[in-house]
Amino acid sequence: MTDEFLWWRDGIIYQIYPRSFMDANDDGIGDLKGIISRLDYLENLGIDAIWLSPIFPSPDVDFGYDVANYKDIDPKFGTMADFSQLIEEAKRRKIHIILDLVLNHTSDQHPWFLESNKSKDNPYYDWYLWQDPKPNGDPPNNWQAIFGGSAWEYDPDLGQYYYHMFYKEQPDLNWRNPDIRQEMLDVFRFWLDKGVDGFRLDVFNAYFKDPEFKDNPPKFGIRAFDRQEHIHDVSQPEMMPLLKDIRDILDQYDQTYVVGETFLADTERTANYCGNDKLHAAFNFKFAENRWHPKRFLTSLTEWYQSLSVNAWPNNFLSNHDMTRTASRYCFGEDDRRAKVAAAMLLTVKGTPFMYYGEEIGMRDIPIRKKSDIKDPIGKTFWPLFKGRDGCRSPMQWNDEENAGFSIIEPWLPVHSNFNERNVESQTADPDSILNFVKNIIRIRKNEPALQRGDFNPAITDPGHLLAFTRTLGADKIIVILNFSSRELTYQLPDGDWVSLFDNQTTENKLLKINPYQVHILKLKD
Numbered sequence: 001m002t003d004e005f006l007w008w009r010d011g012i013i014y015q016i017y018p019r020s021f022m023d024a025n026d027d028g029i030g031d032l033k034g035i036i037s038r039l040d041y042l043e044n045l046g047i048d049a050i051w052l053s054p055i056f057p058s059p060d061v062d063f064g065y066d067v068a069n070y071k072d073i074d075p076k077f078g079t080m081a082d083f084s085q086l087i088e089e090a091k092r093r094k095i096h097i098i099l100d101l102v103l104n105h106t107s108d109q110h111p112w113f114l115e116s117n118k119s120k121d122n123p124y125y126d127w128y129l130w131q132d133p134k135p136n137g138d139p140p141n142n143w144q145a146i147f148g149g150s151a152w153e154y155d156p157d158l159g160q161y162y163y164h165m166f167y168k169e170q171p172d173l174n175w176r177n178p179d180i181r182q183e184m185l186d187v188f189r190f191w192l193d194k195g196v197d198g199f200r201l202d203v204f205n206a207y208f209k210d211p212e213f214k215d216n217p218p219k220f221g222i223r224a225f226d227r228q229e230h231i232h233d234v235s236q237p238e239m240m241p242l243l244k245d246i247r248d249i250l251d252q253y254d255q256t257y258v259v260g261e262t263f264l265a266d267t268e269r270t271a272n273y274c275g276n277d278k279l280h281a282a283f284n285f286k287f288a289e290n291r292w293h294p295k296r297f298l299t300s301l302t303e304w305y306q307s308l309s310v311n312a313w314p315n316n317f318l319s320n321h322d323m324t325r326t327a328s329r330y331c332f333g334e335d336d337r338r339a340k341v342a343a344a345m346l347l348t349v350k351g352t353p354f355m356y357y358g359e360e361i362g363m364r365d366i367p368i369r370k371k372s373d374i375k376d377p378i379g380k381t382f383w384p385l386f387k388g389r390d391g392c393r394s395p396m397q398w399n400d401e402e403n404a405g406f407s408i409i410e411p412w413l414p415v416h417s418n419f420n421e422r423n424v425e426s427q428t429a430d431p432d433s434i435l436n437f438v439k440n441i442i443r444i445r446k447n448e449p450a451l452q453r454g455d456f457n458p459a460i461t462d463p464g465h466l467l468a469f470t471r472t473l474g475a476d477k478i479i480v481i482l483n484f485s486s487r488e489l490t491y492q493l494p495d496g497d498w499v500s501l502f503d504n505q506t507t508e509n510k511l512l513k514i515n516p517y518q519v520h521i522l523k524l525k526d
């Protein structure tokens with residue numbers, strides 16, 4: 001890999017959930033023009049790429065993750081011309097665009113599915129996974145949908161069941177059909193030709209299922225989905241050659257990137273999908289699932305780095321559109337100190353950082369109080385055990401005006417009630433805000449190649465409350481020390497003179513005092 005700045009390795013990727021970022025035409029739903037209007041903000045924040053959650057036409061049963069056309073823009077988000085403008089305006093600011101491809105399943109309103117369920121003679125019949133009922137009428141096997149119930153939905157007209165891992169409105173495609181393969185590989189080319197720089201692949205390791213549809217073996221668990229070993233419905237070996245085909249297409253374009261969302265996979269399996277002839281990267285959920293303890297974060301990072309092959313580059317994330325926000329998981333009330341430590345960790349450990357919109361201002365999940373308020377269908381299914389994913393999808397908090405400056409009309413999900421204080425405008429003015437803290441770390445990271453692509457080594461053997469590590473590149477050596485606790489601690493710096501990258505002060509005293517939740521980033525003086 002190059003010694004020059006490489007956007008997807010050295011830069012920062014920022015995930016936008018388009019419905020909730022910025023509404024330019026005042027219908028309560030975010031859109032492309034809204035994103036364009038906030039590109040200056042993103043440039044100033046210092047990010048290098050945007051991952052857009054799906055923007056394709058969708059009936060929105062799963063808010064864009066049920067696609068009805070892979071080669072168009074949903075009118076609620078704008079037009080193809082708006083998209084081209086977004087690409088152009090982003091490029092001008094050296095911001096790359098990553099699209100979210102949901103190729104495991106389509107919407108049940110996709111023309112392919114509308115054809116497929118017409119008859120067994122239809123040319124599209126075999127594009128989905130149709131199976132006969134068991135002699136007693138039961139579904140073909142014991143596979144469960146992760147969104148609840150059997151994964152098989154009966155179609156009385158056809159007299160067969162179709163398979164869906166998610167909602168029944170999201171029928172899974174038959175990836176063993178060569179027509180699907182061709183069609184989908186063409187989707188990559190279509191968007192690459194429009195100037196897109198990369199893709200995030202939704203649940204890619206679920207594309208192939210066991211060709212004989214064997215039952216999954218039982219295991220202990222609470223929900224029916226968890227009471228079986230998912231060995232036949234995900235992670236089939238056929239994925240590997242397909243990844244190579246995808247990578248071959250991407251490699252025909254300059255500096256492209258593909259990152260996969262591995263589904264039901266541990267660190268090792270996730271790592272196995274990354275490298276030459278495979279994906280550039282995949283999401284390691286272990287890191288984000290950690291409780292607030294430096295040792296846990298360090299262990300999951302070490303495992304991640306060790307599992308990846310030498311030609312793969314790690315990536316890290318703490319938040320996304322499917323999980324409780326970082327600040328809601330780790331902070332107490334509106335106290336941002338832990339969120340700052342978490343952000344500093346994400347931005348300085350080895351691996352491309354992925355930030356989720358609003359993470360930079362410490363946005364919290366909105367509370368879900370009533371079942372009838374829920375938009376995400378799984379929240380209704382599993383209420384009150386699990387309230388769905390609306391919490392982390394609330395509108396971006398821009399200022400203290402009505403609806404936090406997101407829209408002049410009532411947004412599709414409520415704005416968090418803390419928006420009067422917690423918003424971009426007020427945090428920009430406050431030198432101690434998490435936003436200015438994050439910007440500062442990003443600025444430091446931008447100036448120091450060692451923090452981007454340097455080697456990672458733990459600098460403390462038994463992390464009690466401190467996470468300390470070095471990043472080294474050539475002669476440059478940087479040490480990062482993060483205090484995870486509310487206690488004042490000390491840290492014995494290694495030999496040499498260390499300059500703080502926050503204030504350029506040299507530390508002569510080797511015993512460093514570390515305030516509660518303080519972050520130190522120091523560089524060895526040469």
Ligand code: GLC
Nearest residue numbers: 062065102166202203321322
């Ligand atoms: C992925 C997406 C999630 C979606 C699911 C089905 O896990 O991140 O939002 O519901 O796939 O497409």
Ligand code: CA
Nearest residue numbers: 023025029031
């Ligand atoms: Ca809109």
